[in-house]
Amino acid sequence: MKPNVYTLVIGAGMVGSCCALYLQQAGHDVTLIDPHPPGSQTSSGNAATFATYACIPVNHPKLLKSLPALMSGSERPLSVSPGYALNMLPWLFTFLRHCRREHVDHTIRALGALLRHAEAASLPLFQAAGATDLIRRNGTLYLYSDTPSLAAAQNDMDRRRDQGVPISELKTDDLQALEPALAPVFAGGILYHDGFHLHDPQKAVSQLANRFAEDGGEIVCDRVQSIEPAGLDQVRVGMPGNSRVFNNAVIAAGAWSTRIEGSVMDRLPLDTERGYHVMFPDDAPLLTRPVGLADAGLYLSPLGGGLRAAGTVELAGLDAKPNPRRLDYIENAARRALPALSRRGDTWLGFRPTLPDSLPVIGRSSKHPSVIYAFGHHHIGLTLGGITGKLVQQIIDREDPIVDPTPYAAQRFLS
Numbered sequence: 035m036k037p038n039v040y041t042l043v044i045g046a047g048m049v050g051s052c053c054a055l056y057l058q059q060a061g062h063d064v065t066l067i068d069p070h071p072p073g074s075q076t077s078s079g080n081a082a083t084f085a086t087y088a089c090i091p092v093n094h095p096k097l098l099k100s101l102p103a104l105m106s107g108s109e110r111p112l113s114v115s116p117g118y119a120l121n122m123l124p125w126l127f128t129f130l131r132h133c134r135r136e137h138v139d140h141t142i143r144a145l146g147a148l149l150r151h152a153e154a155a156s157l158p159l160f161q162a163a164g165a166t167d168l169i170r171r172n173g174t175l176y177l178y179s180d181t182p183s184l185a186a187a188q189n190d191m192d193r194r195r196d197q198g199v200p201i202s203e204l205k206t207d208d209l210q211a212l213e214p215a216l217a218p219v220f221a222g223g224i225l226y227h228d229g230f231h232l233h234d235p236q237k238a239v240s241q242l243a244n245r246f247a248e249d250g251g252e253i254v255c256d257r258v259q260s261i262e263p264a265g266l267d268q269v270r271v272g273m274p275g276n277s278r279v280f281n282n283a284v285i286a287a288g289a290w291s292t293r294i295e296g297s298v299m300d301r302l303p304l305d306t307e308r309g310y311h312v313m314f315p316d317d318a319p320l321l322t323r324p325v326g327l328a329d330a331g332l333y334l335s336p337l338g339g340g341l342r343a344a345g346t347v348e349l350a351g352l353d354a355k356p357n358p359r360r361l362d363y364i365e366n367a368a369r370r371a372l373p374a375l376s377r378r379g380d381t382w383l384g385f386r387p388t389l390p391d392s393l394p395v396i397g398r399s400s401k402h403p404s405v406i407y408a409f410g411h412h413h414i415g416l417t418l419g420g421i422t423g424k425l426v427q428q429i430i431d432r433e434d435p436i437v438d439p440t441p442y443a444a445q446r447f448l449s
């Protein structure tokens with residue numbers, strides 16, 4: 035036990051809830067703060083895949099070549115708001131610089147190191163929270179629409195195999211046998227055997243937070259505005275109308291993390307890759323596992339609330355309104371793959387927290403040792419929440435870390 039070590043976790047998404055549970059289990063007196071219900075923001079509307087195979091970053095040598103095609107016309111998986119692109123030029127420049135082979139090799143190794151521990155770090159939390167009944171184990175299918183795109187993916191498959199990811203390559207007939215509702219329009223695919231998915235990701239996170247509260251954790255419904263030093267080993271955390279002092283403050287506020295003010299905060303290049311989903315409430319039975327449409331940039335996931343078509347990337351910041359054309363794009367791509375889809379239901383816009391090198395920031399602030407960053411998990415934060423929570427606890431408690439934390443340190447952006 036660590037009596038009287040008061041630790042605040044800011045943000046009750048997948049990442050913050052896992053941090054809170056691991057810190058509580060290690061004996062900290064933990065407060066979890068969020069203005070919204072646990073798991074109700076980006077951790078709710080995602081594609082729900084626990085994607086232990088996802089070690090290939092979006093910034094990739096091939097991206098530079100395929101960028102014009104990805105962005106041309108209205109039927110495209112990537113959309114950039116011209117006005118916002120000007121705001122984020124430094125981010126874009128760093129992002130594109132990280133498409134160079136040597137950077138990508140580093141990112142694959144660093145993501146692979148986290149992903150190898152992702153399941154072992156998350157399952158005990160799901161078990162403690164009574165959430166294992168939300169896990170569906172039937173692998174994940176990834177489809178390619180033509181032979182050139184399948185051939186272009188071969189190198190990525192080899193890289194995944196190098197990272198220990200078990201993969202089966204499938205021909206068109208195999209796809210139909212596995213998922214008969216798919217249109218026979220795909221040139222081939224990949225089955226990732228190890229992946230699983232969550233029947234309801236928001237419910238899973240909310241059960242983690244319930245476990246935390248039942249075990250004595252404090253949940254506060256409020257927004258952190260600022261963090262300032264309060265001596266050498268404490269910080270004062272400001273909310274509207276009051277402030278409190280903590281020994282540690284973990285910043286796990288997803289895409290909003292760098293909006294928190296204060297002299298303890300480093301200037302980190304966090305931005306957001308917006309993504310959408312469209313629900314088809316009657317159609318979950320059409321698929322038995324999540325199906326990724328590689329060329330369309332989205333997943334079709336059979337979930338508790340129906341079939342969810344989720345994905346695409348829009349660079350337009352945190353404040354722009356949802357773009358209905360992105361939803362139409364997703365609906366059209368989903369219907370091409372699954373012609374039996376019936377009525378369209380609810381839609382959703384979410385904010386992936388993304389740093390331009392496609393690695394999260396997990397580690398101490400350079401400005402104050404009591405501030406620990408845990409954000410920037412981009413496309414795979416549901417998968418990486420558990421291992422991030424474990425690593426954050428070990429960093430705070432100065433234990434030997436399960437993974438070398440050097441690649442995730444904030445210092446990589448500070449020079």
Ligand SMILES: Cc1cc2nc3c(=O)[nH]c(=O)nc-3n(C[C@H](O)[C@H](O)[C@H](O)COP(=O)(O)OP(=O)(O)OC[C@H]3O[C@@H](n4cnc5c(N)ncnc54)[C@H](O)[C@@H]3O)c2cc1C
Pocket residue numbers: 044045046047048049050067068069070071072073074075076077078079080081082083084085256257258259286287288289290291294308309310311344345346384385386387409410411412413414415416417418
């Ligand atoms: C379309 C789409 C599909 C995706 N599919 C997958 C997938 O299949 N698998 C996967 O692993 N990942 C997926 N992701 C990514 C994943 O959803 C995110 O990486 C993950 O949810 C991030 O979790 P988080 O806890 O960091 O952020 P969030 O879930 O956004 O939580 C952050 C919390 O911080 C709170 N907060 C913000 N500011 C403050 C403040 N000042 N004070 C207090 N609290 C604050 C917010 O209210 C929020 O609750 C997908 C994302 C999208 C958009």
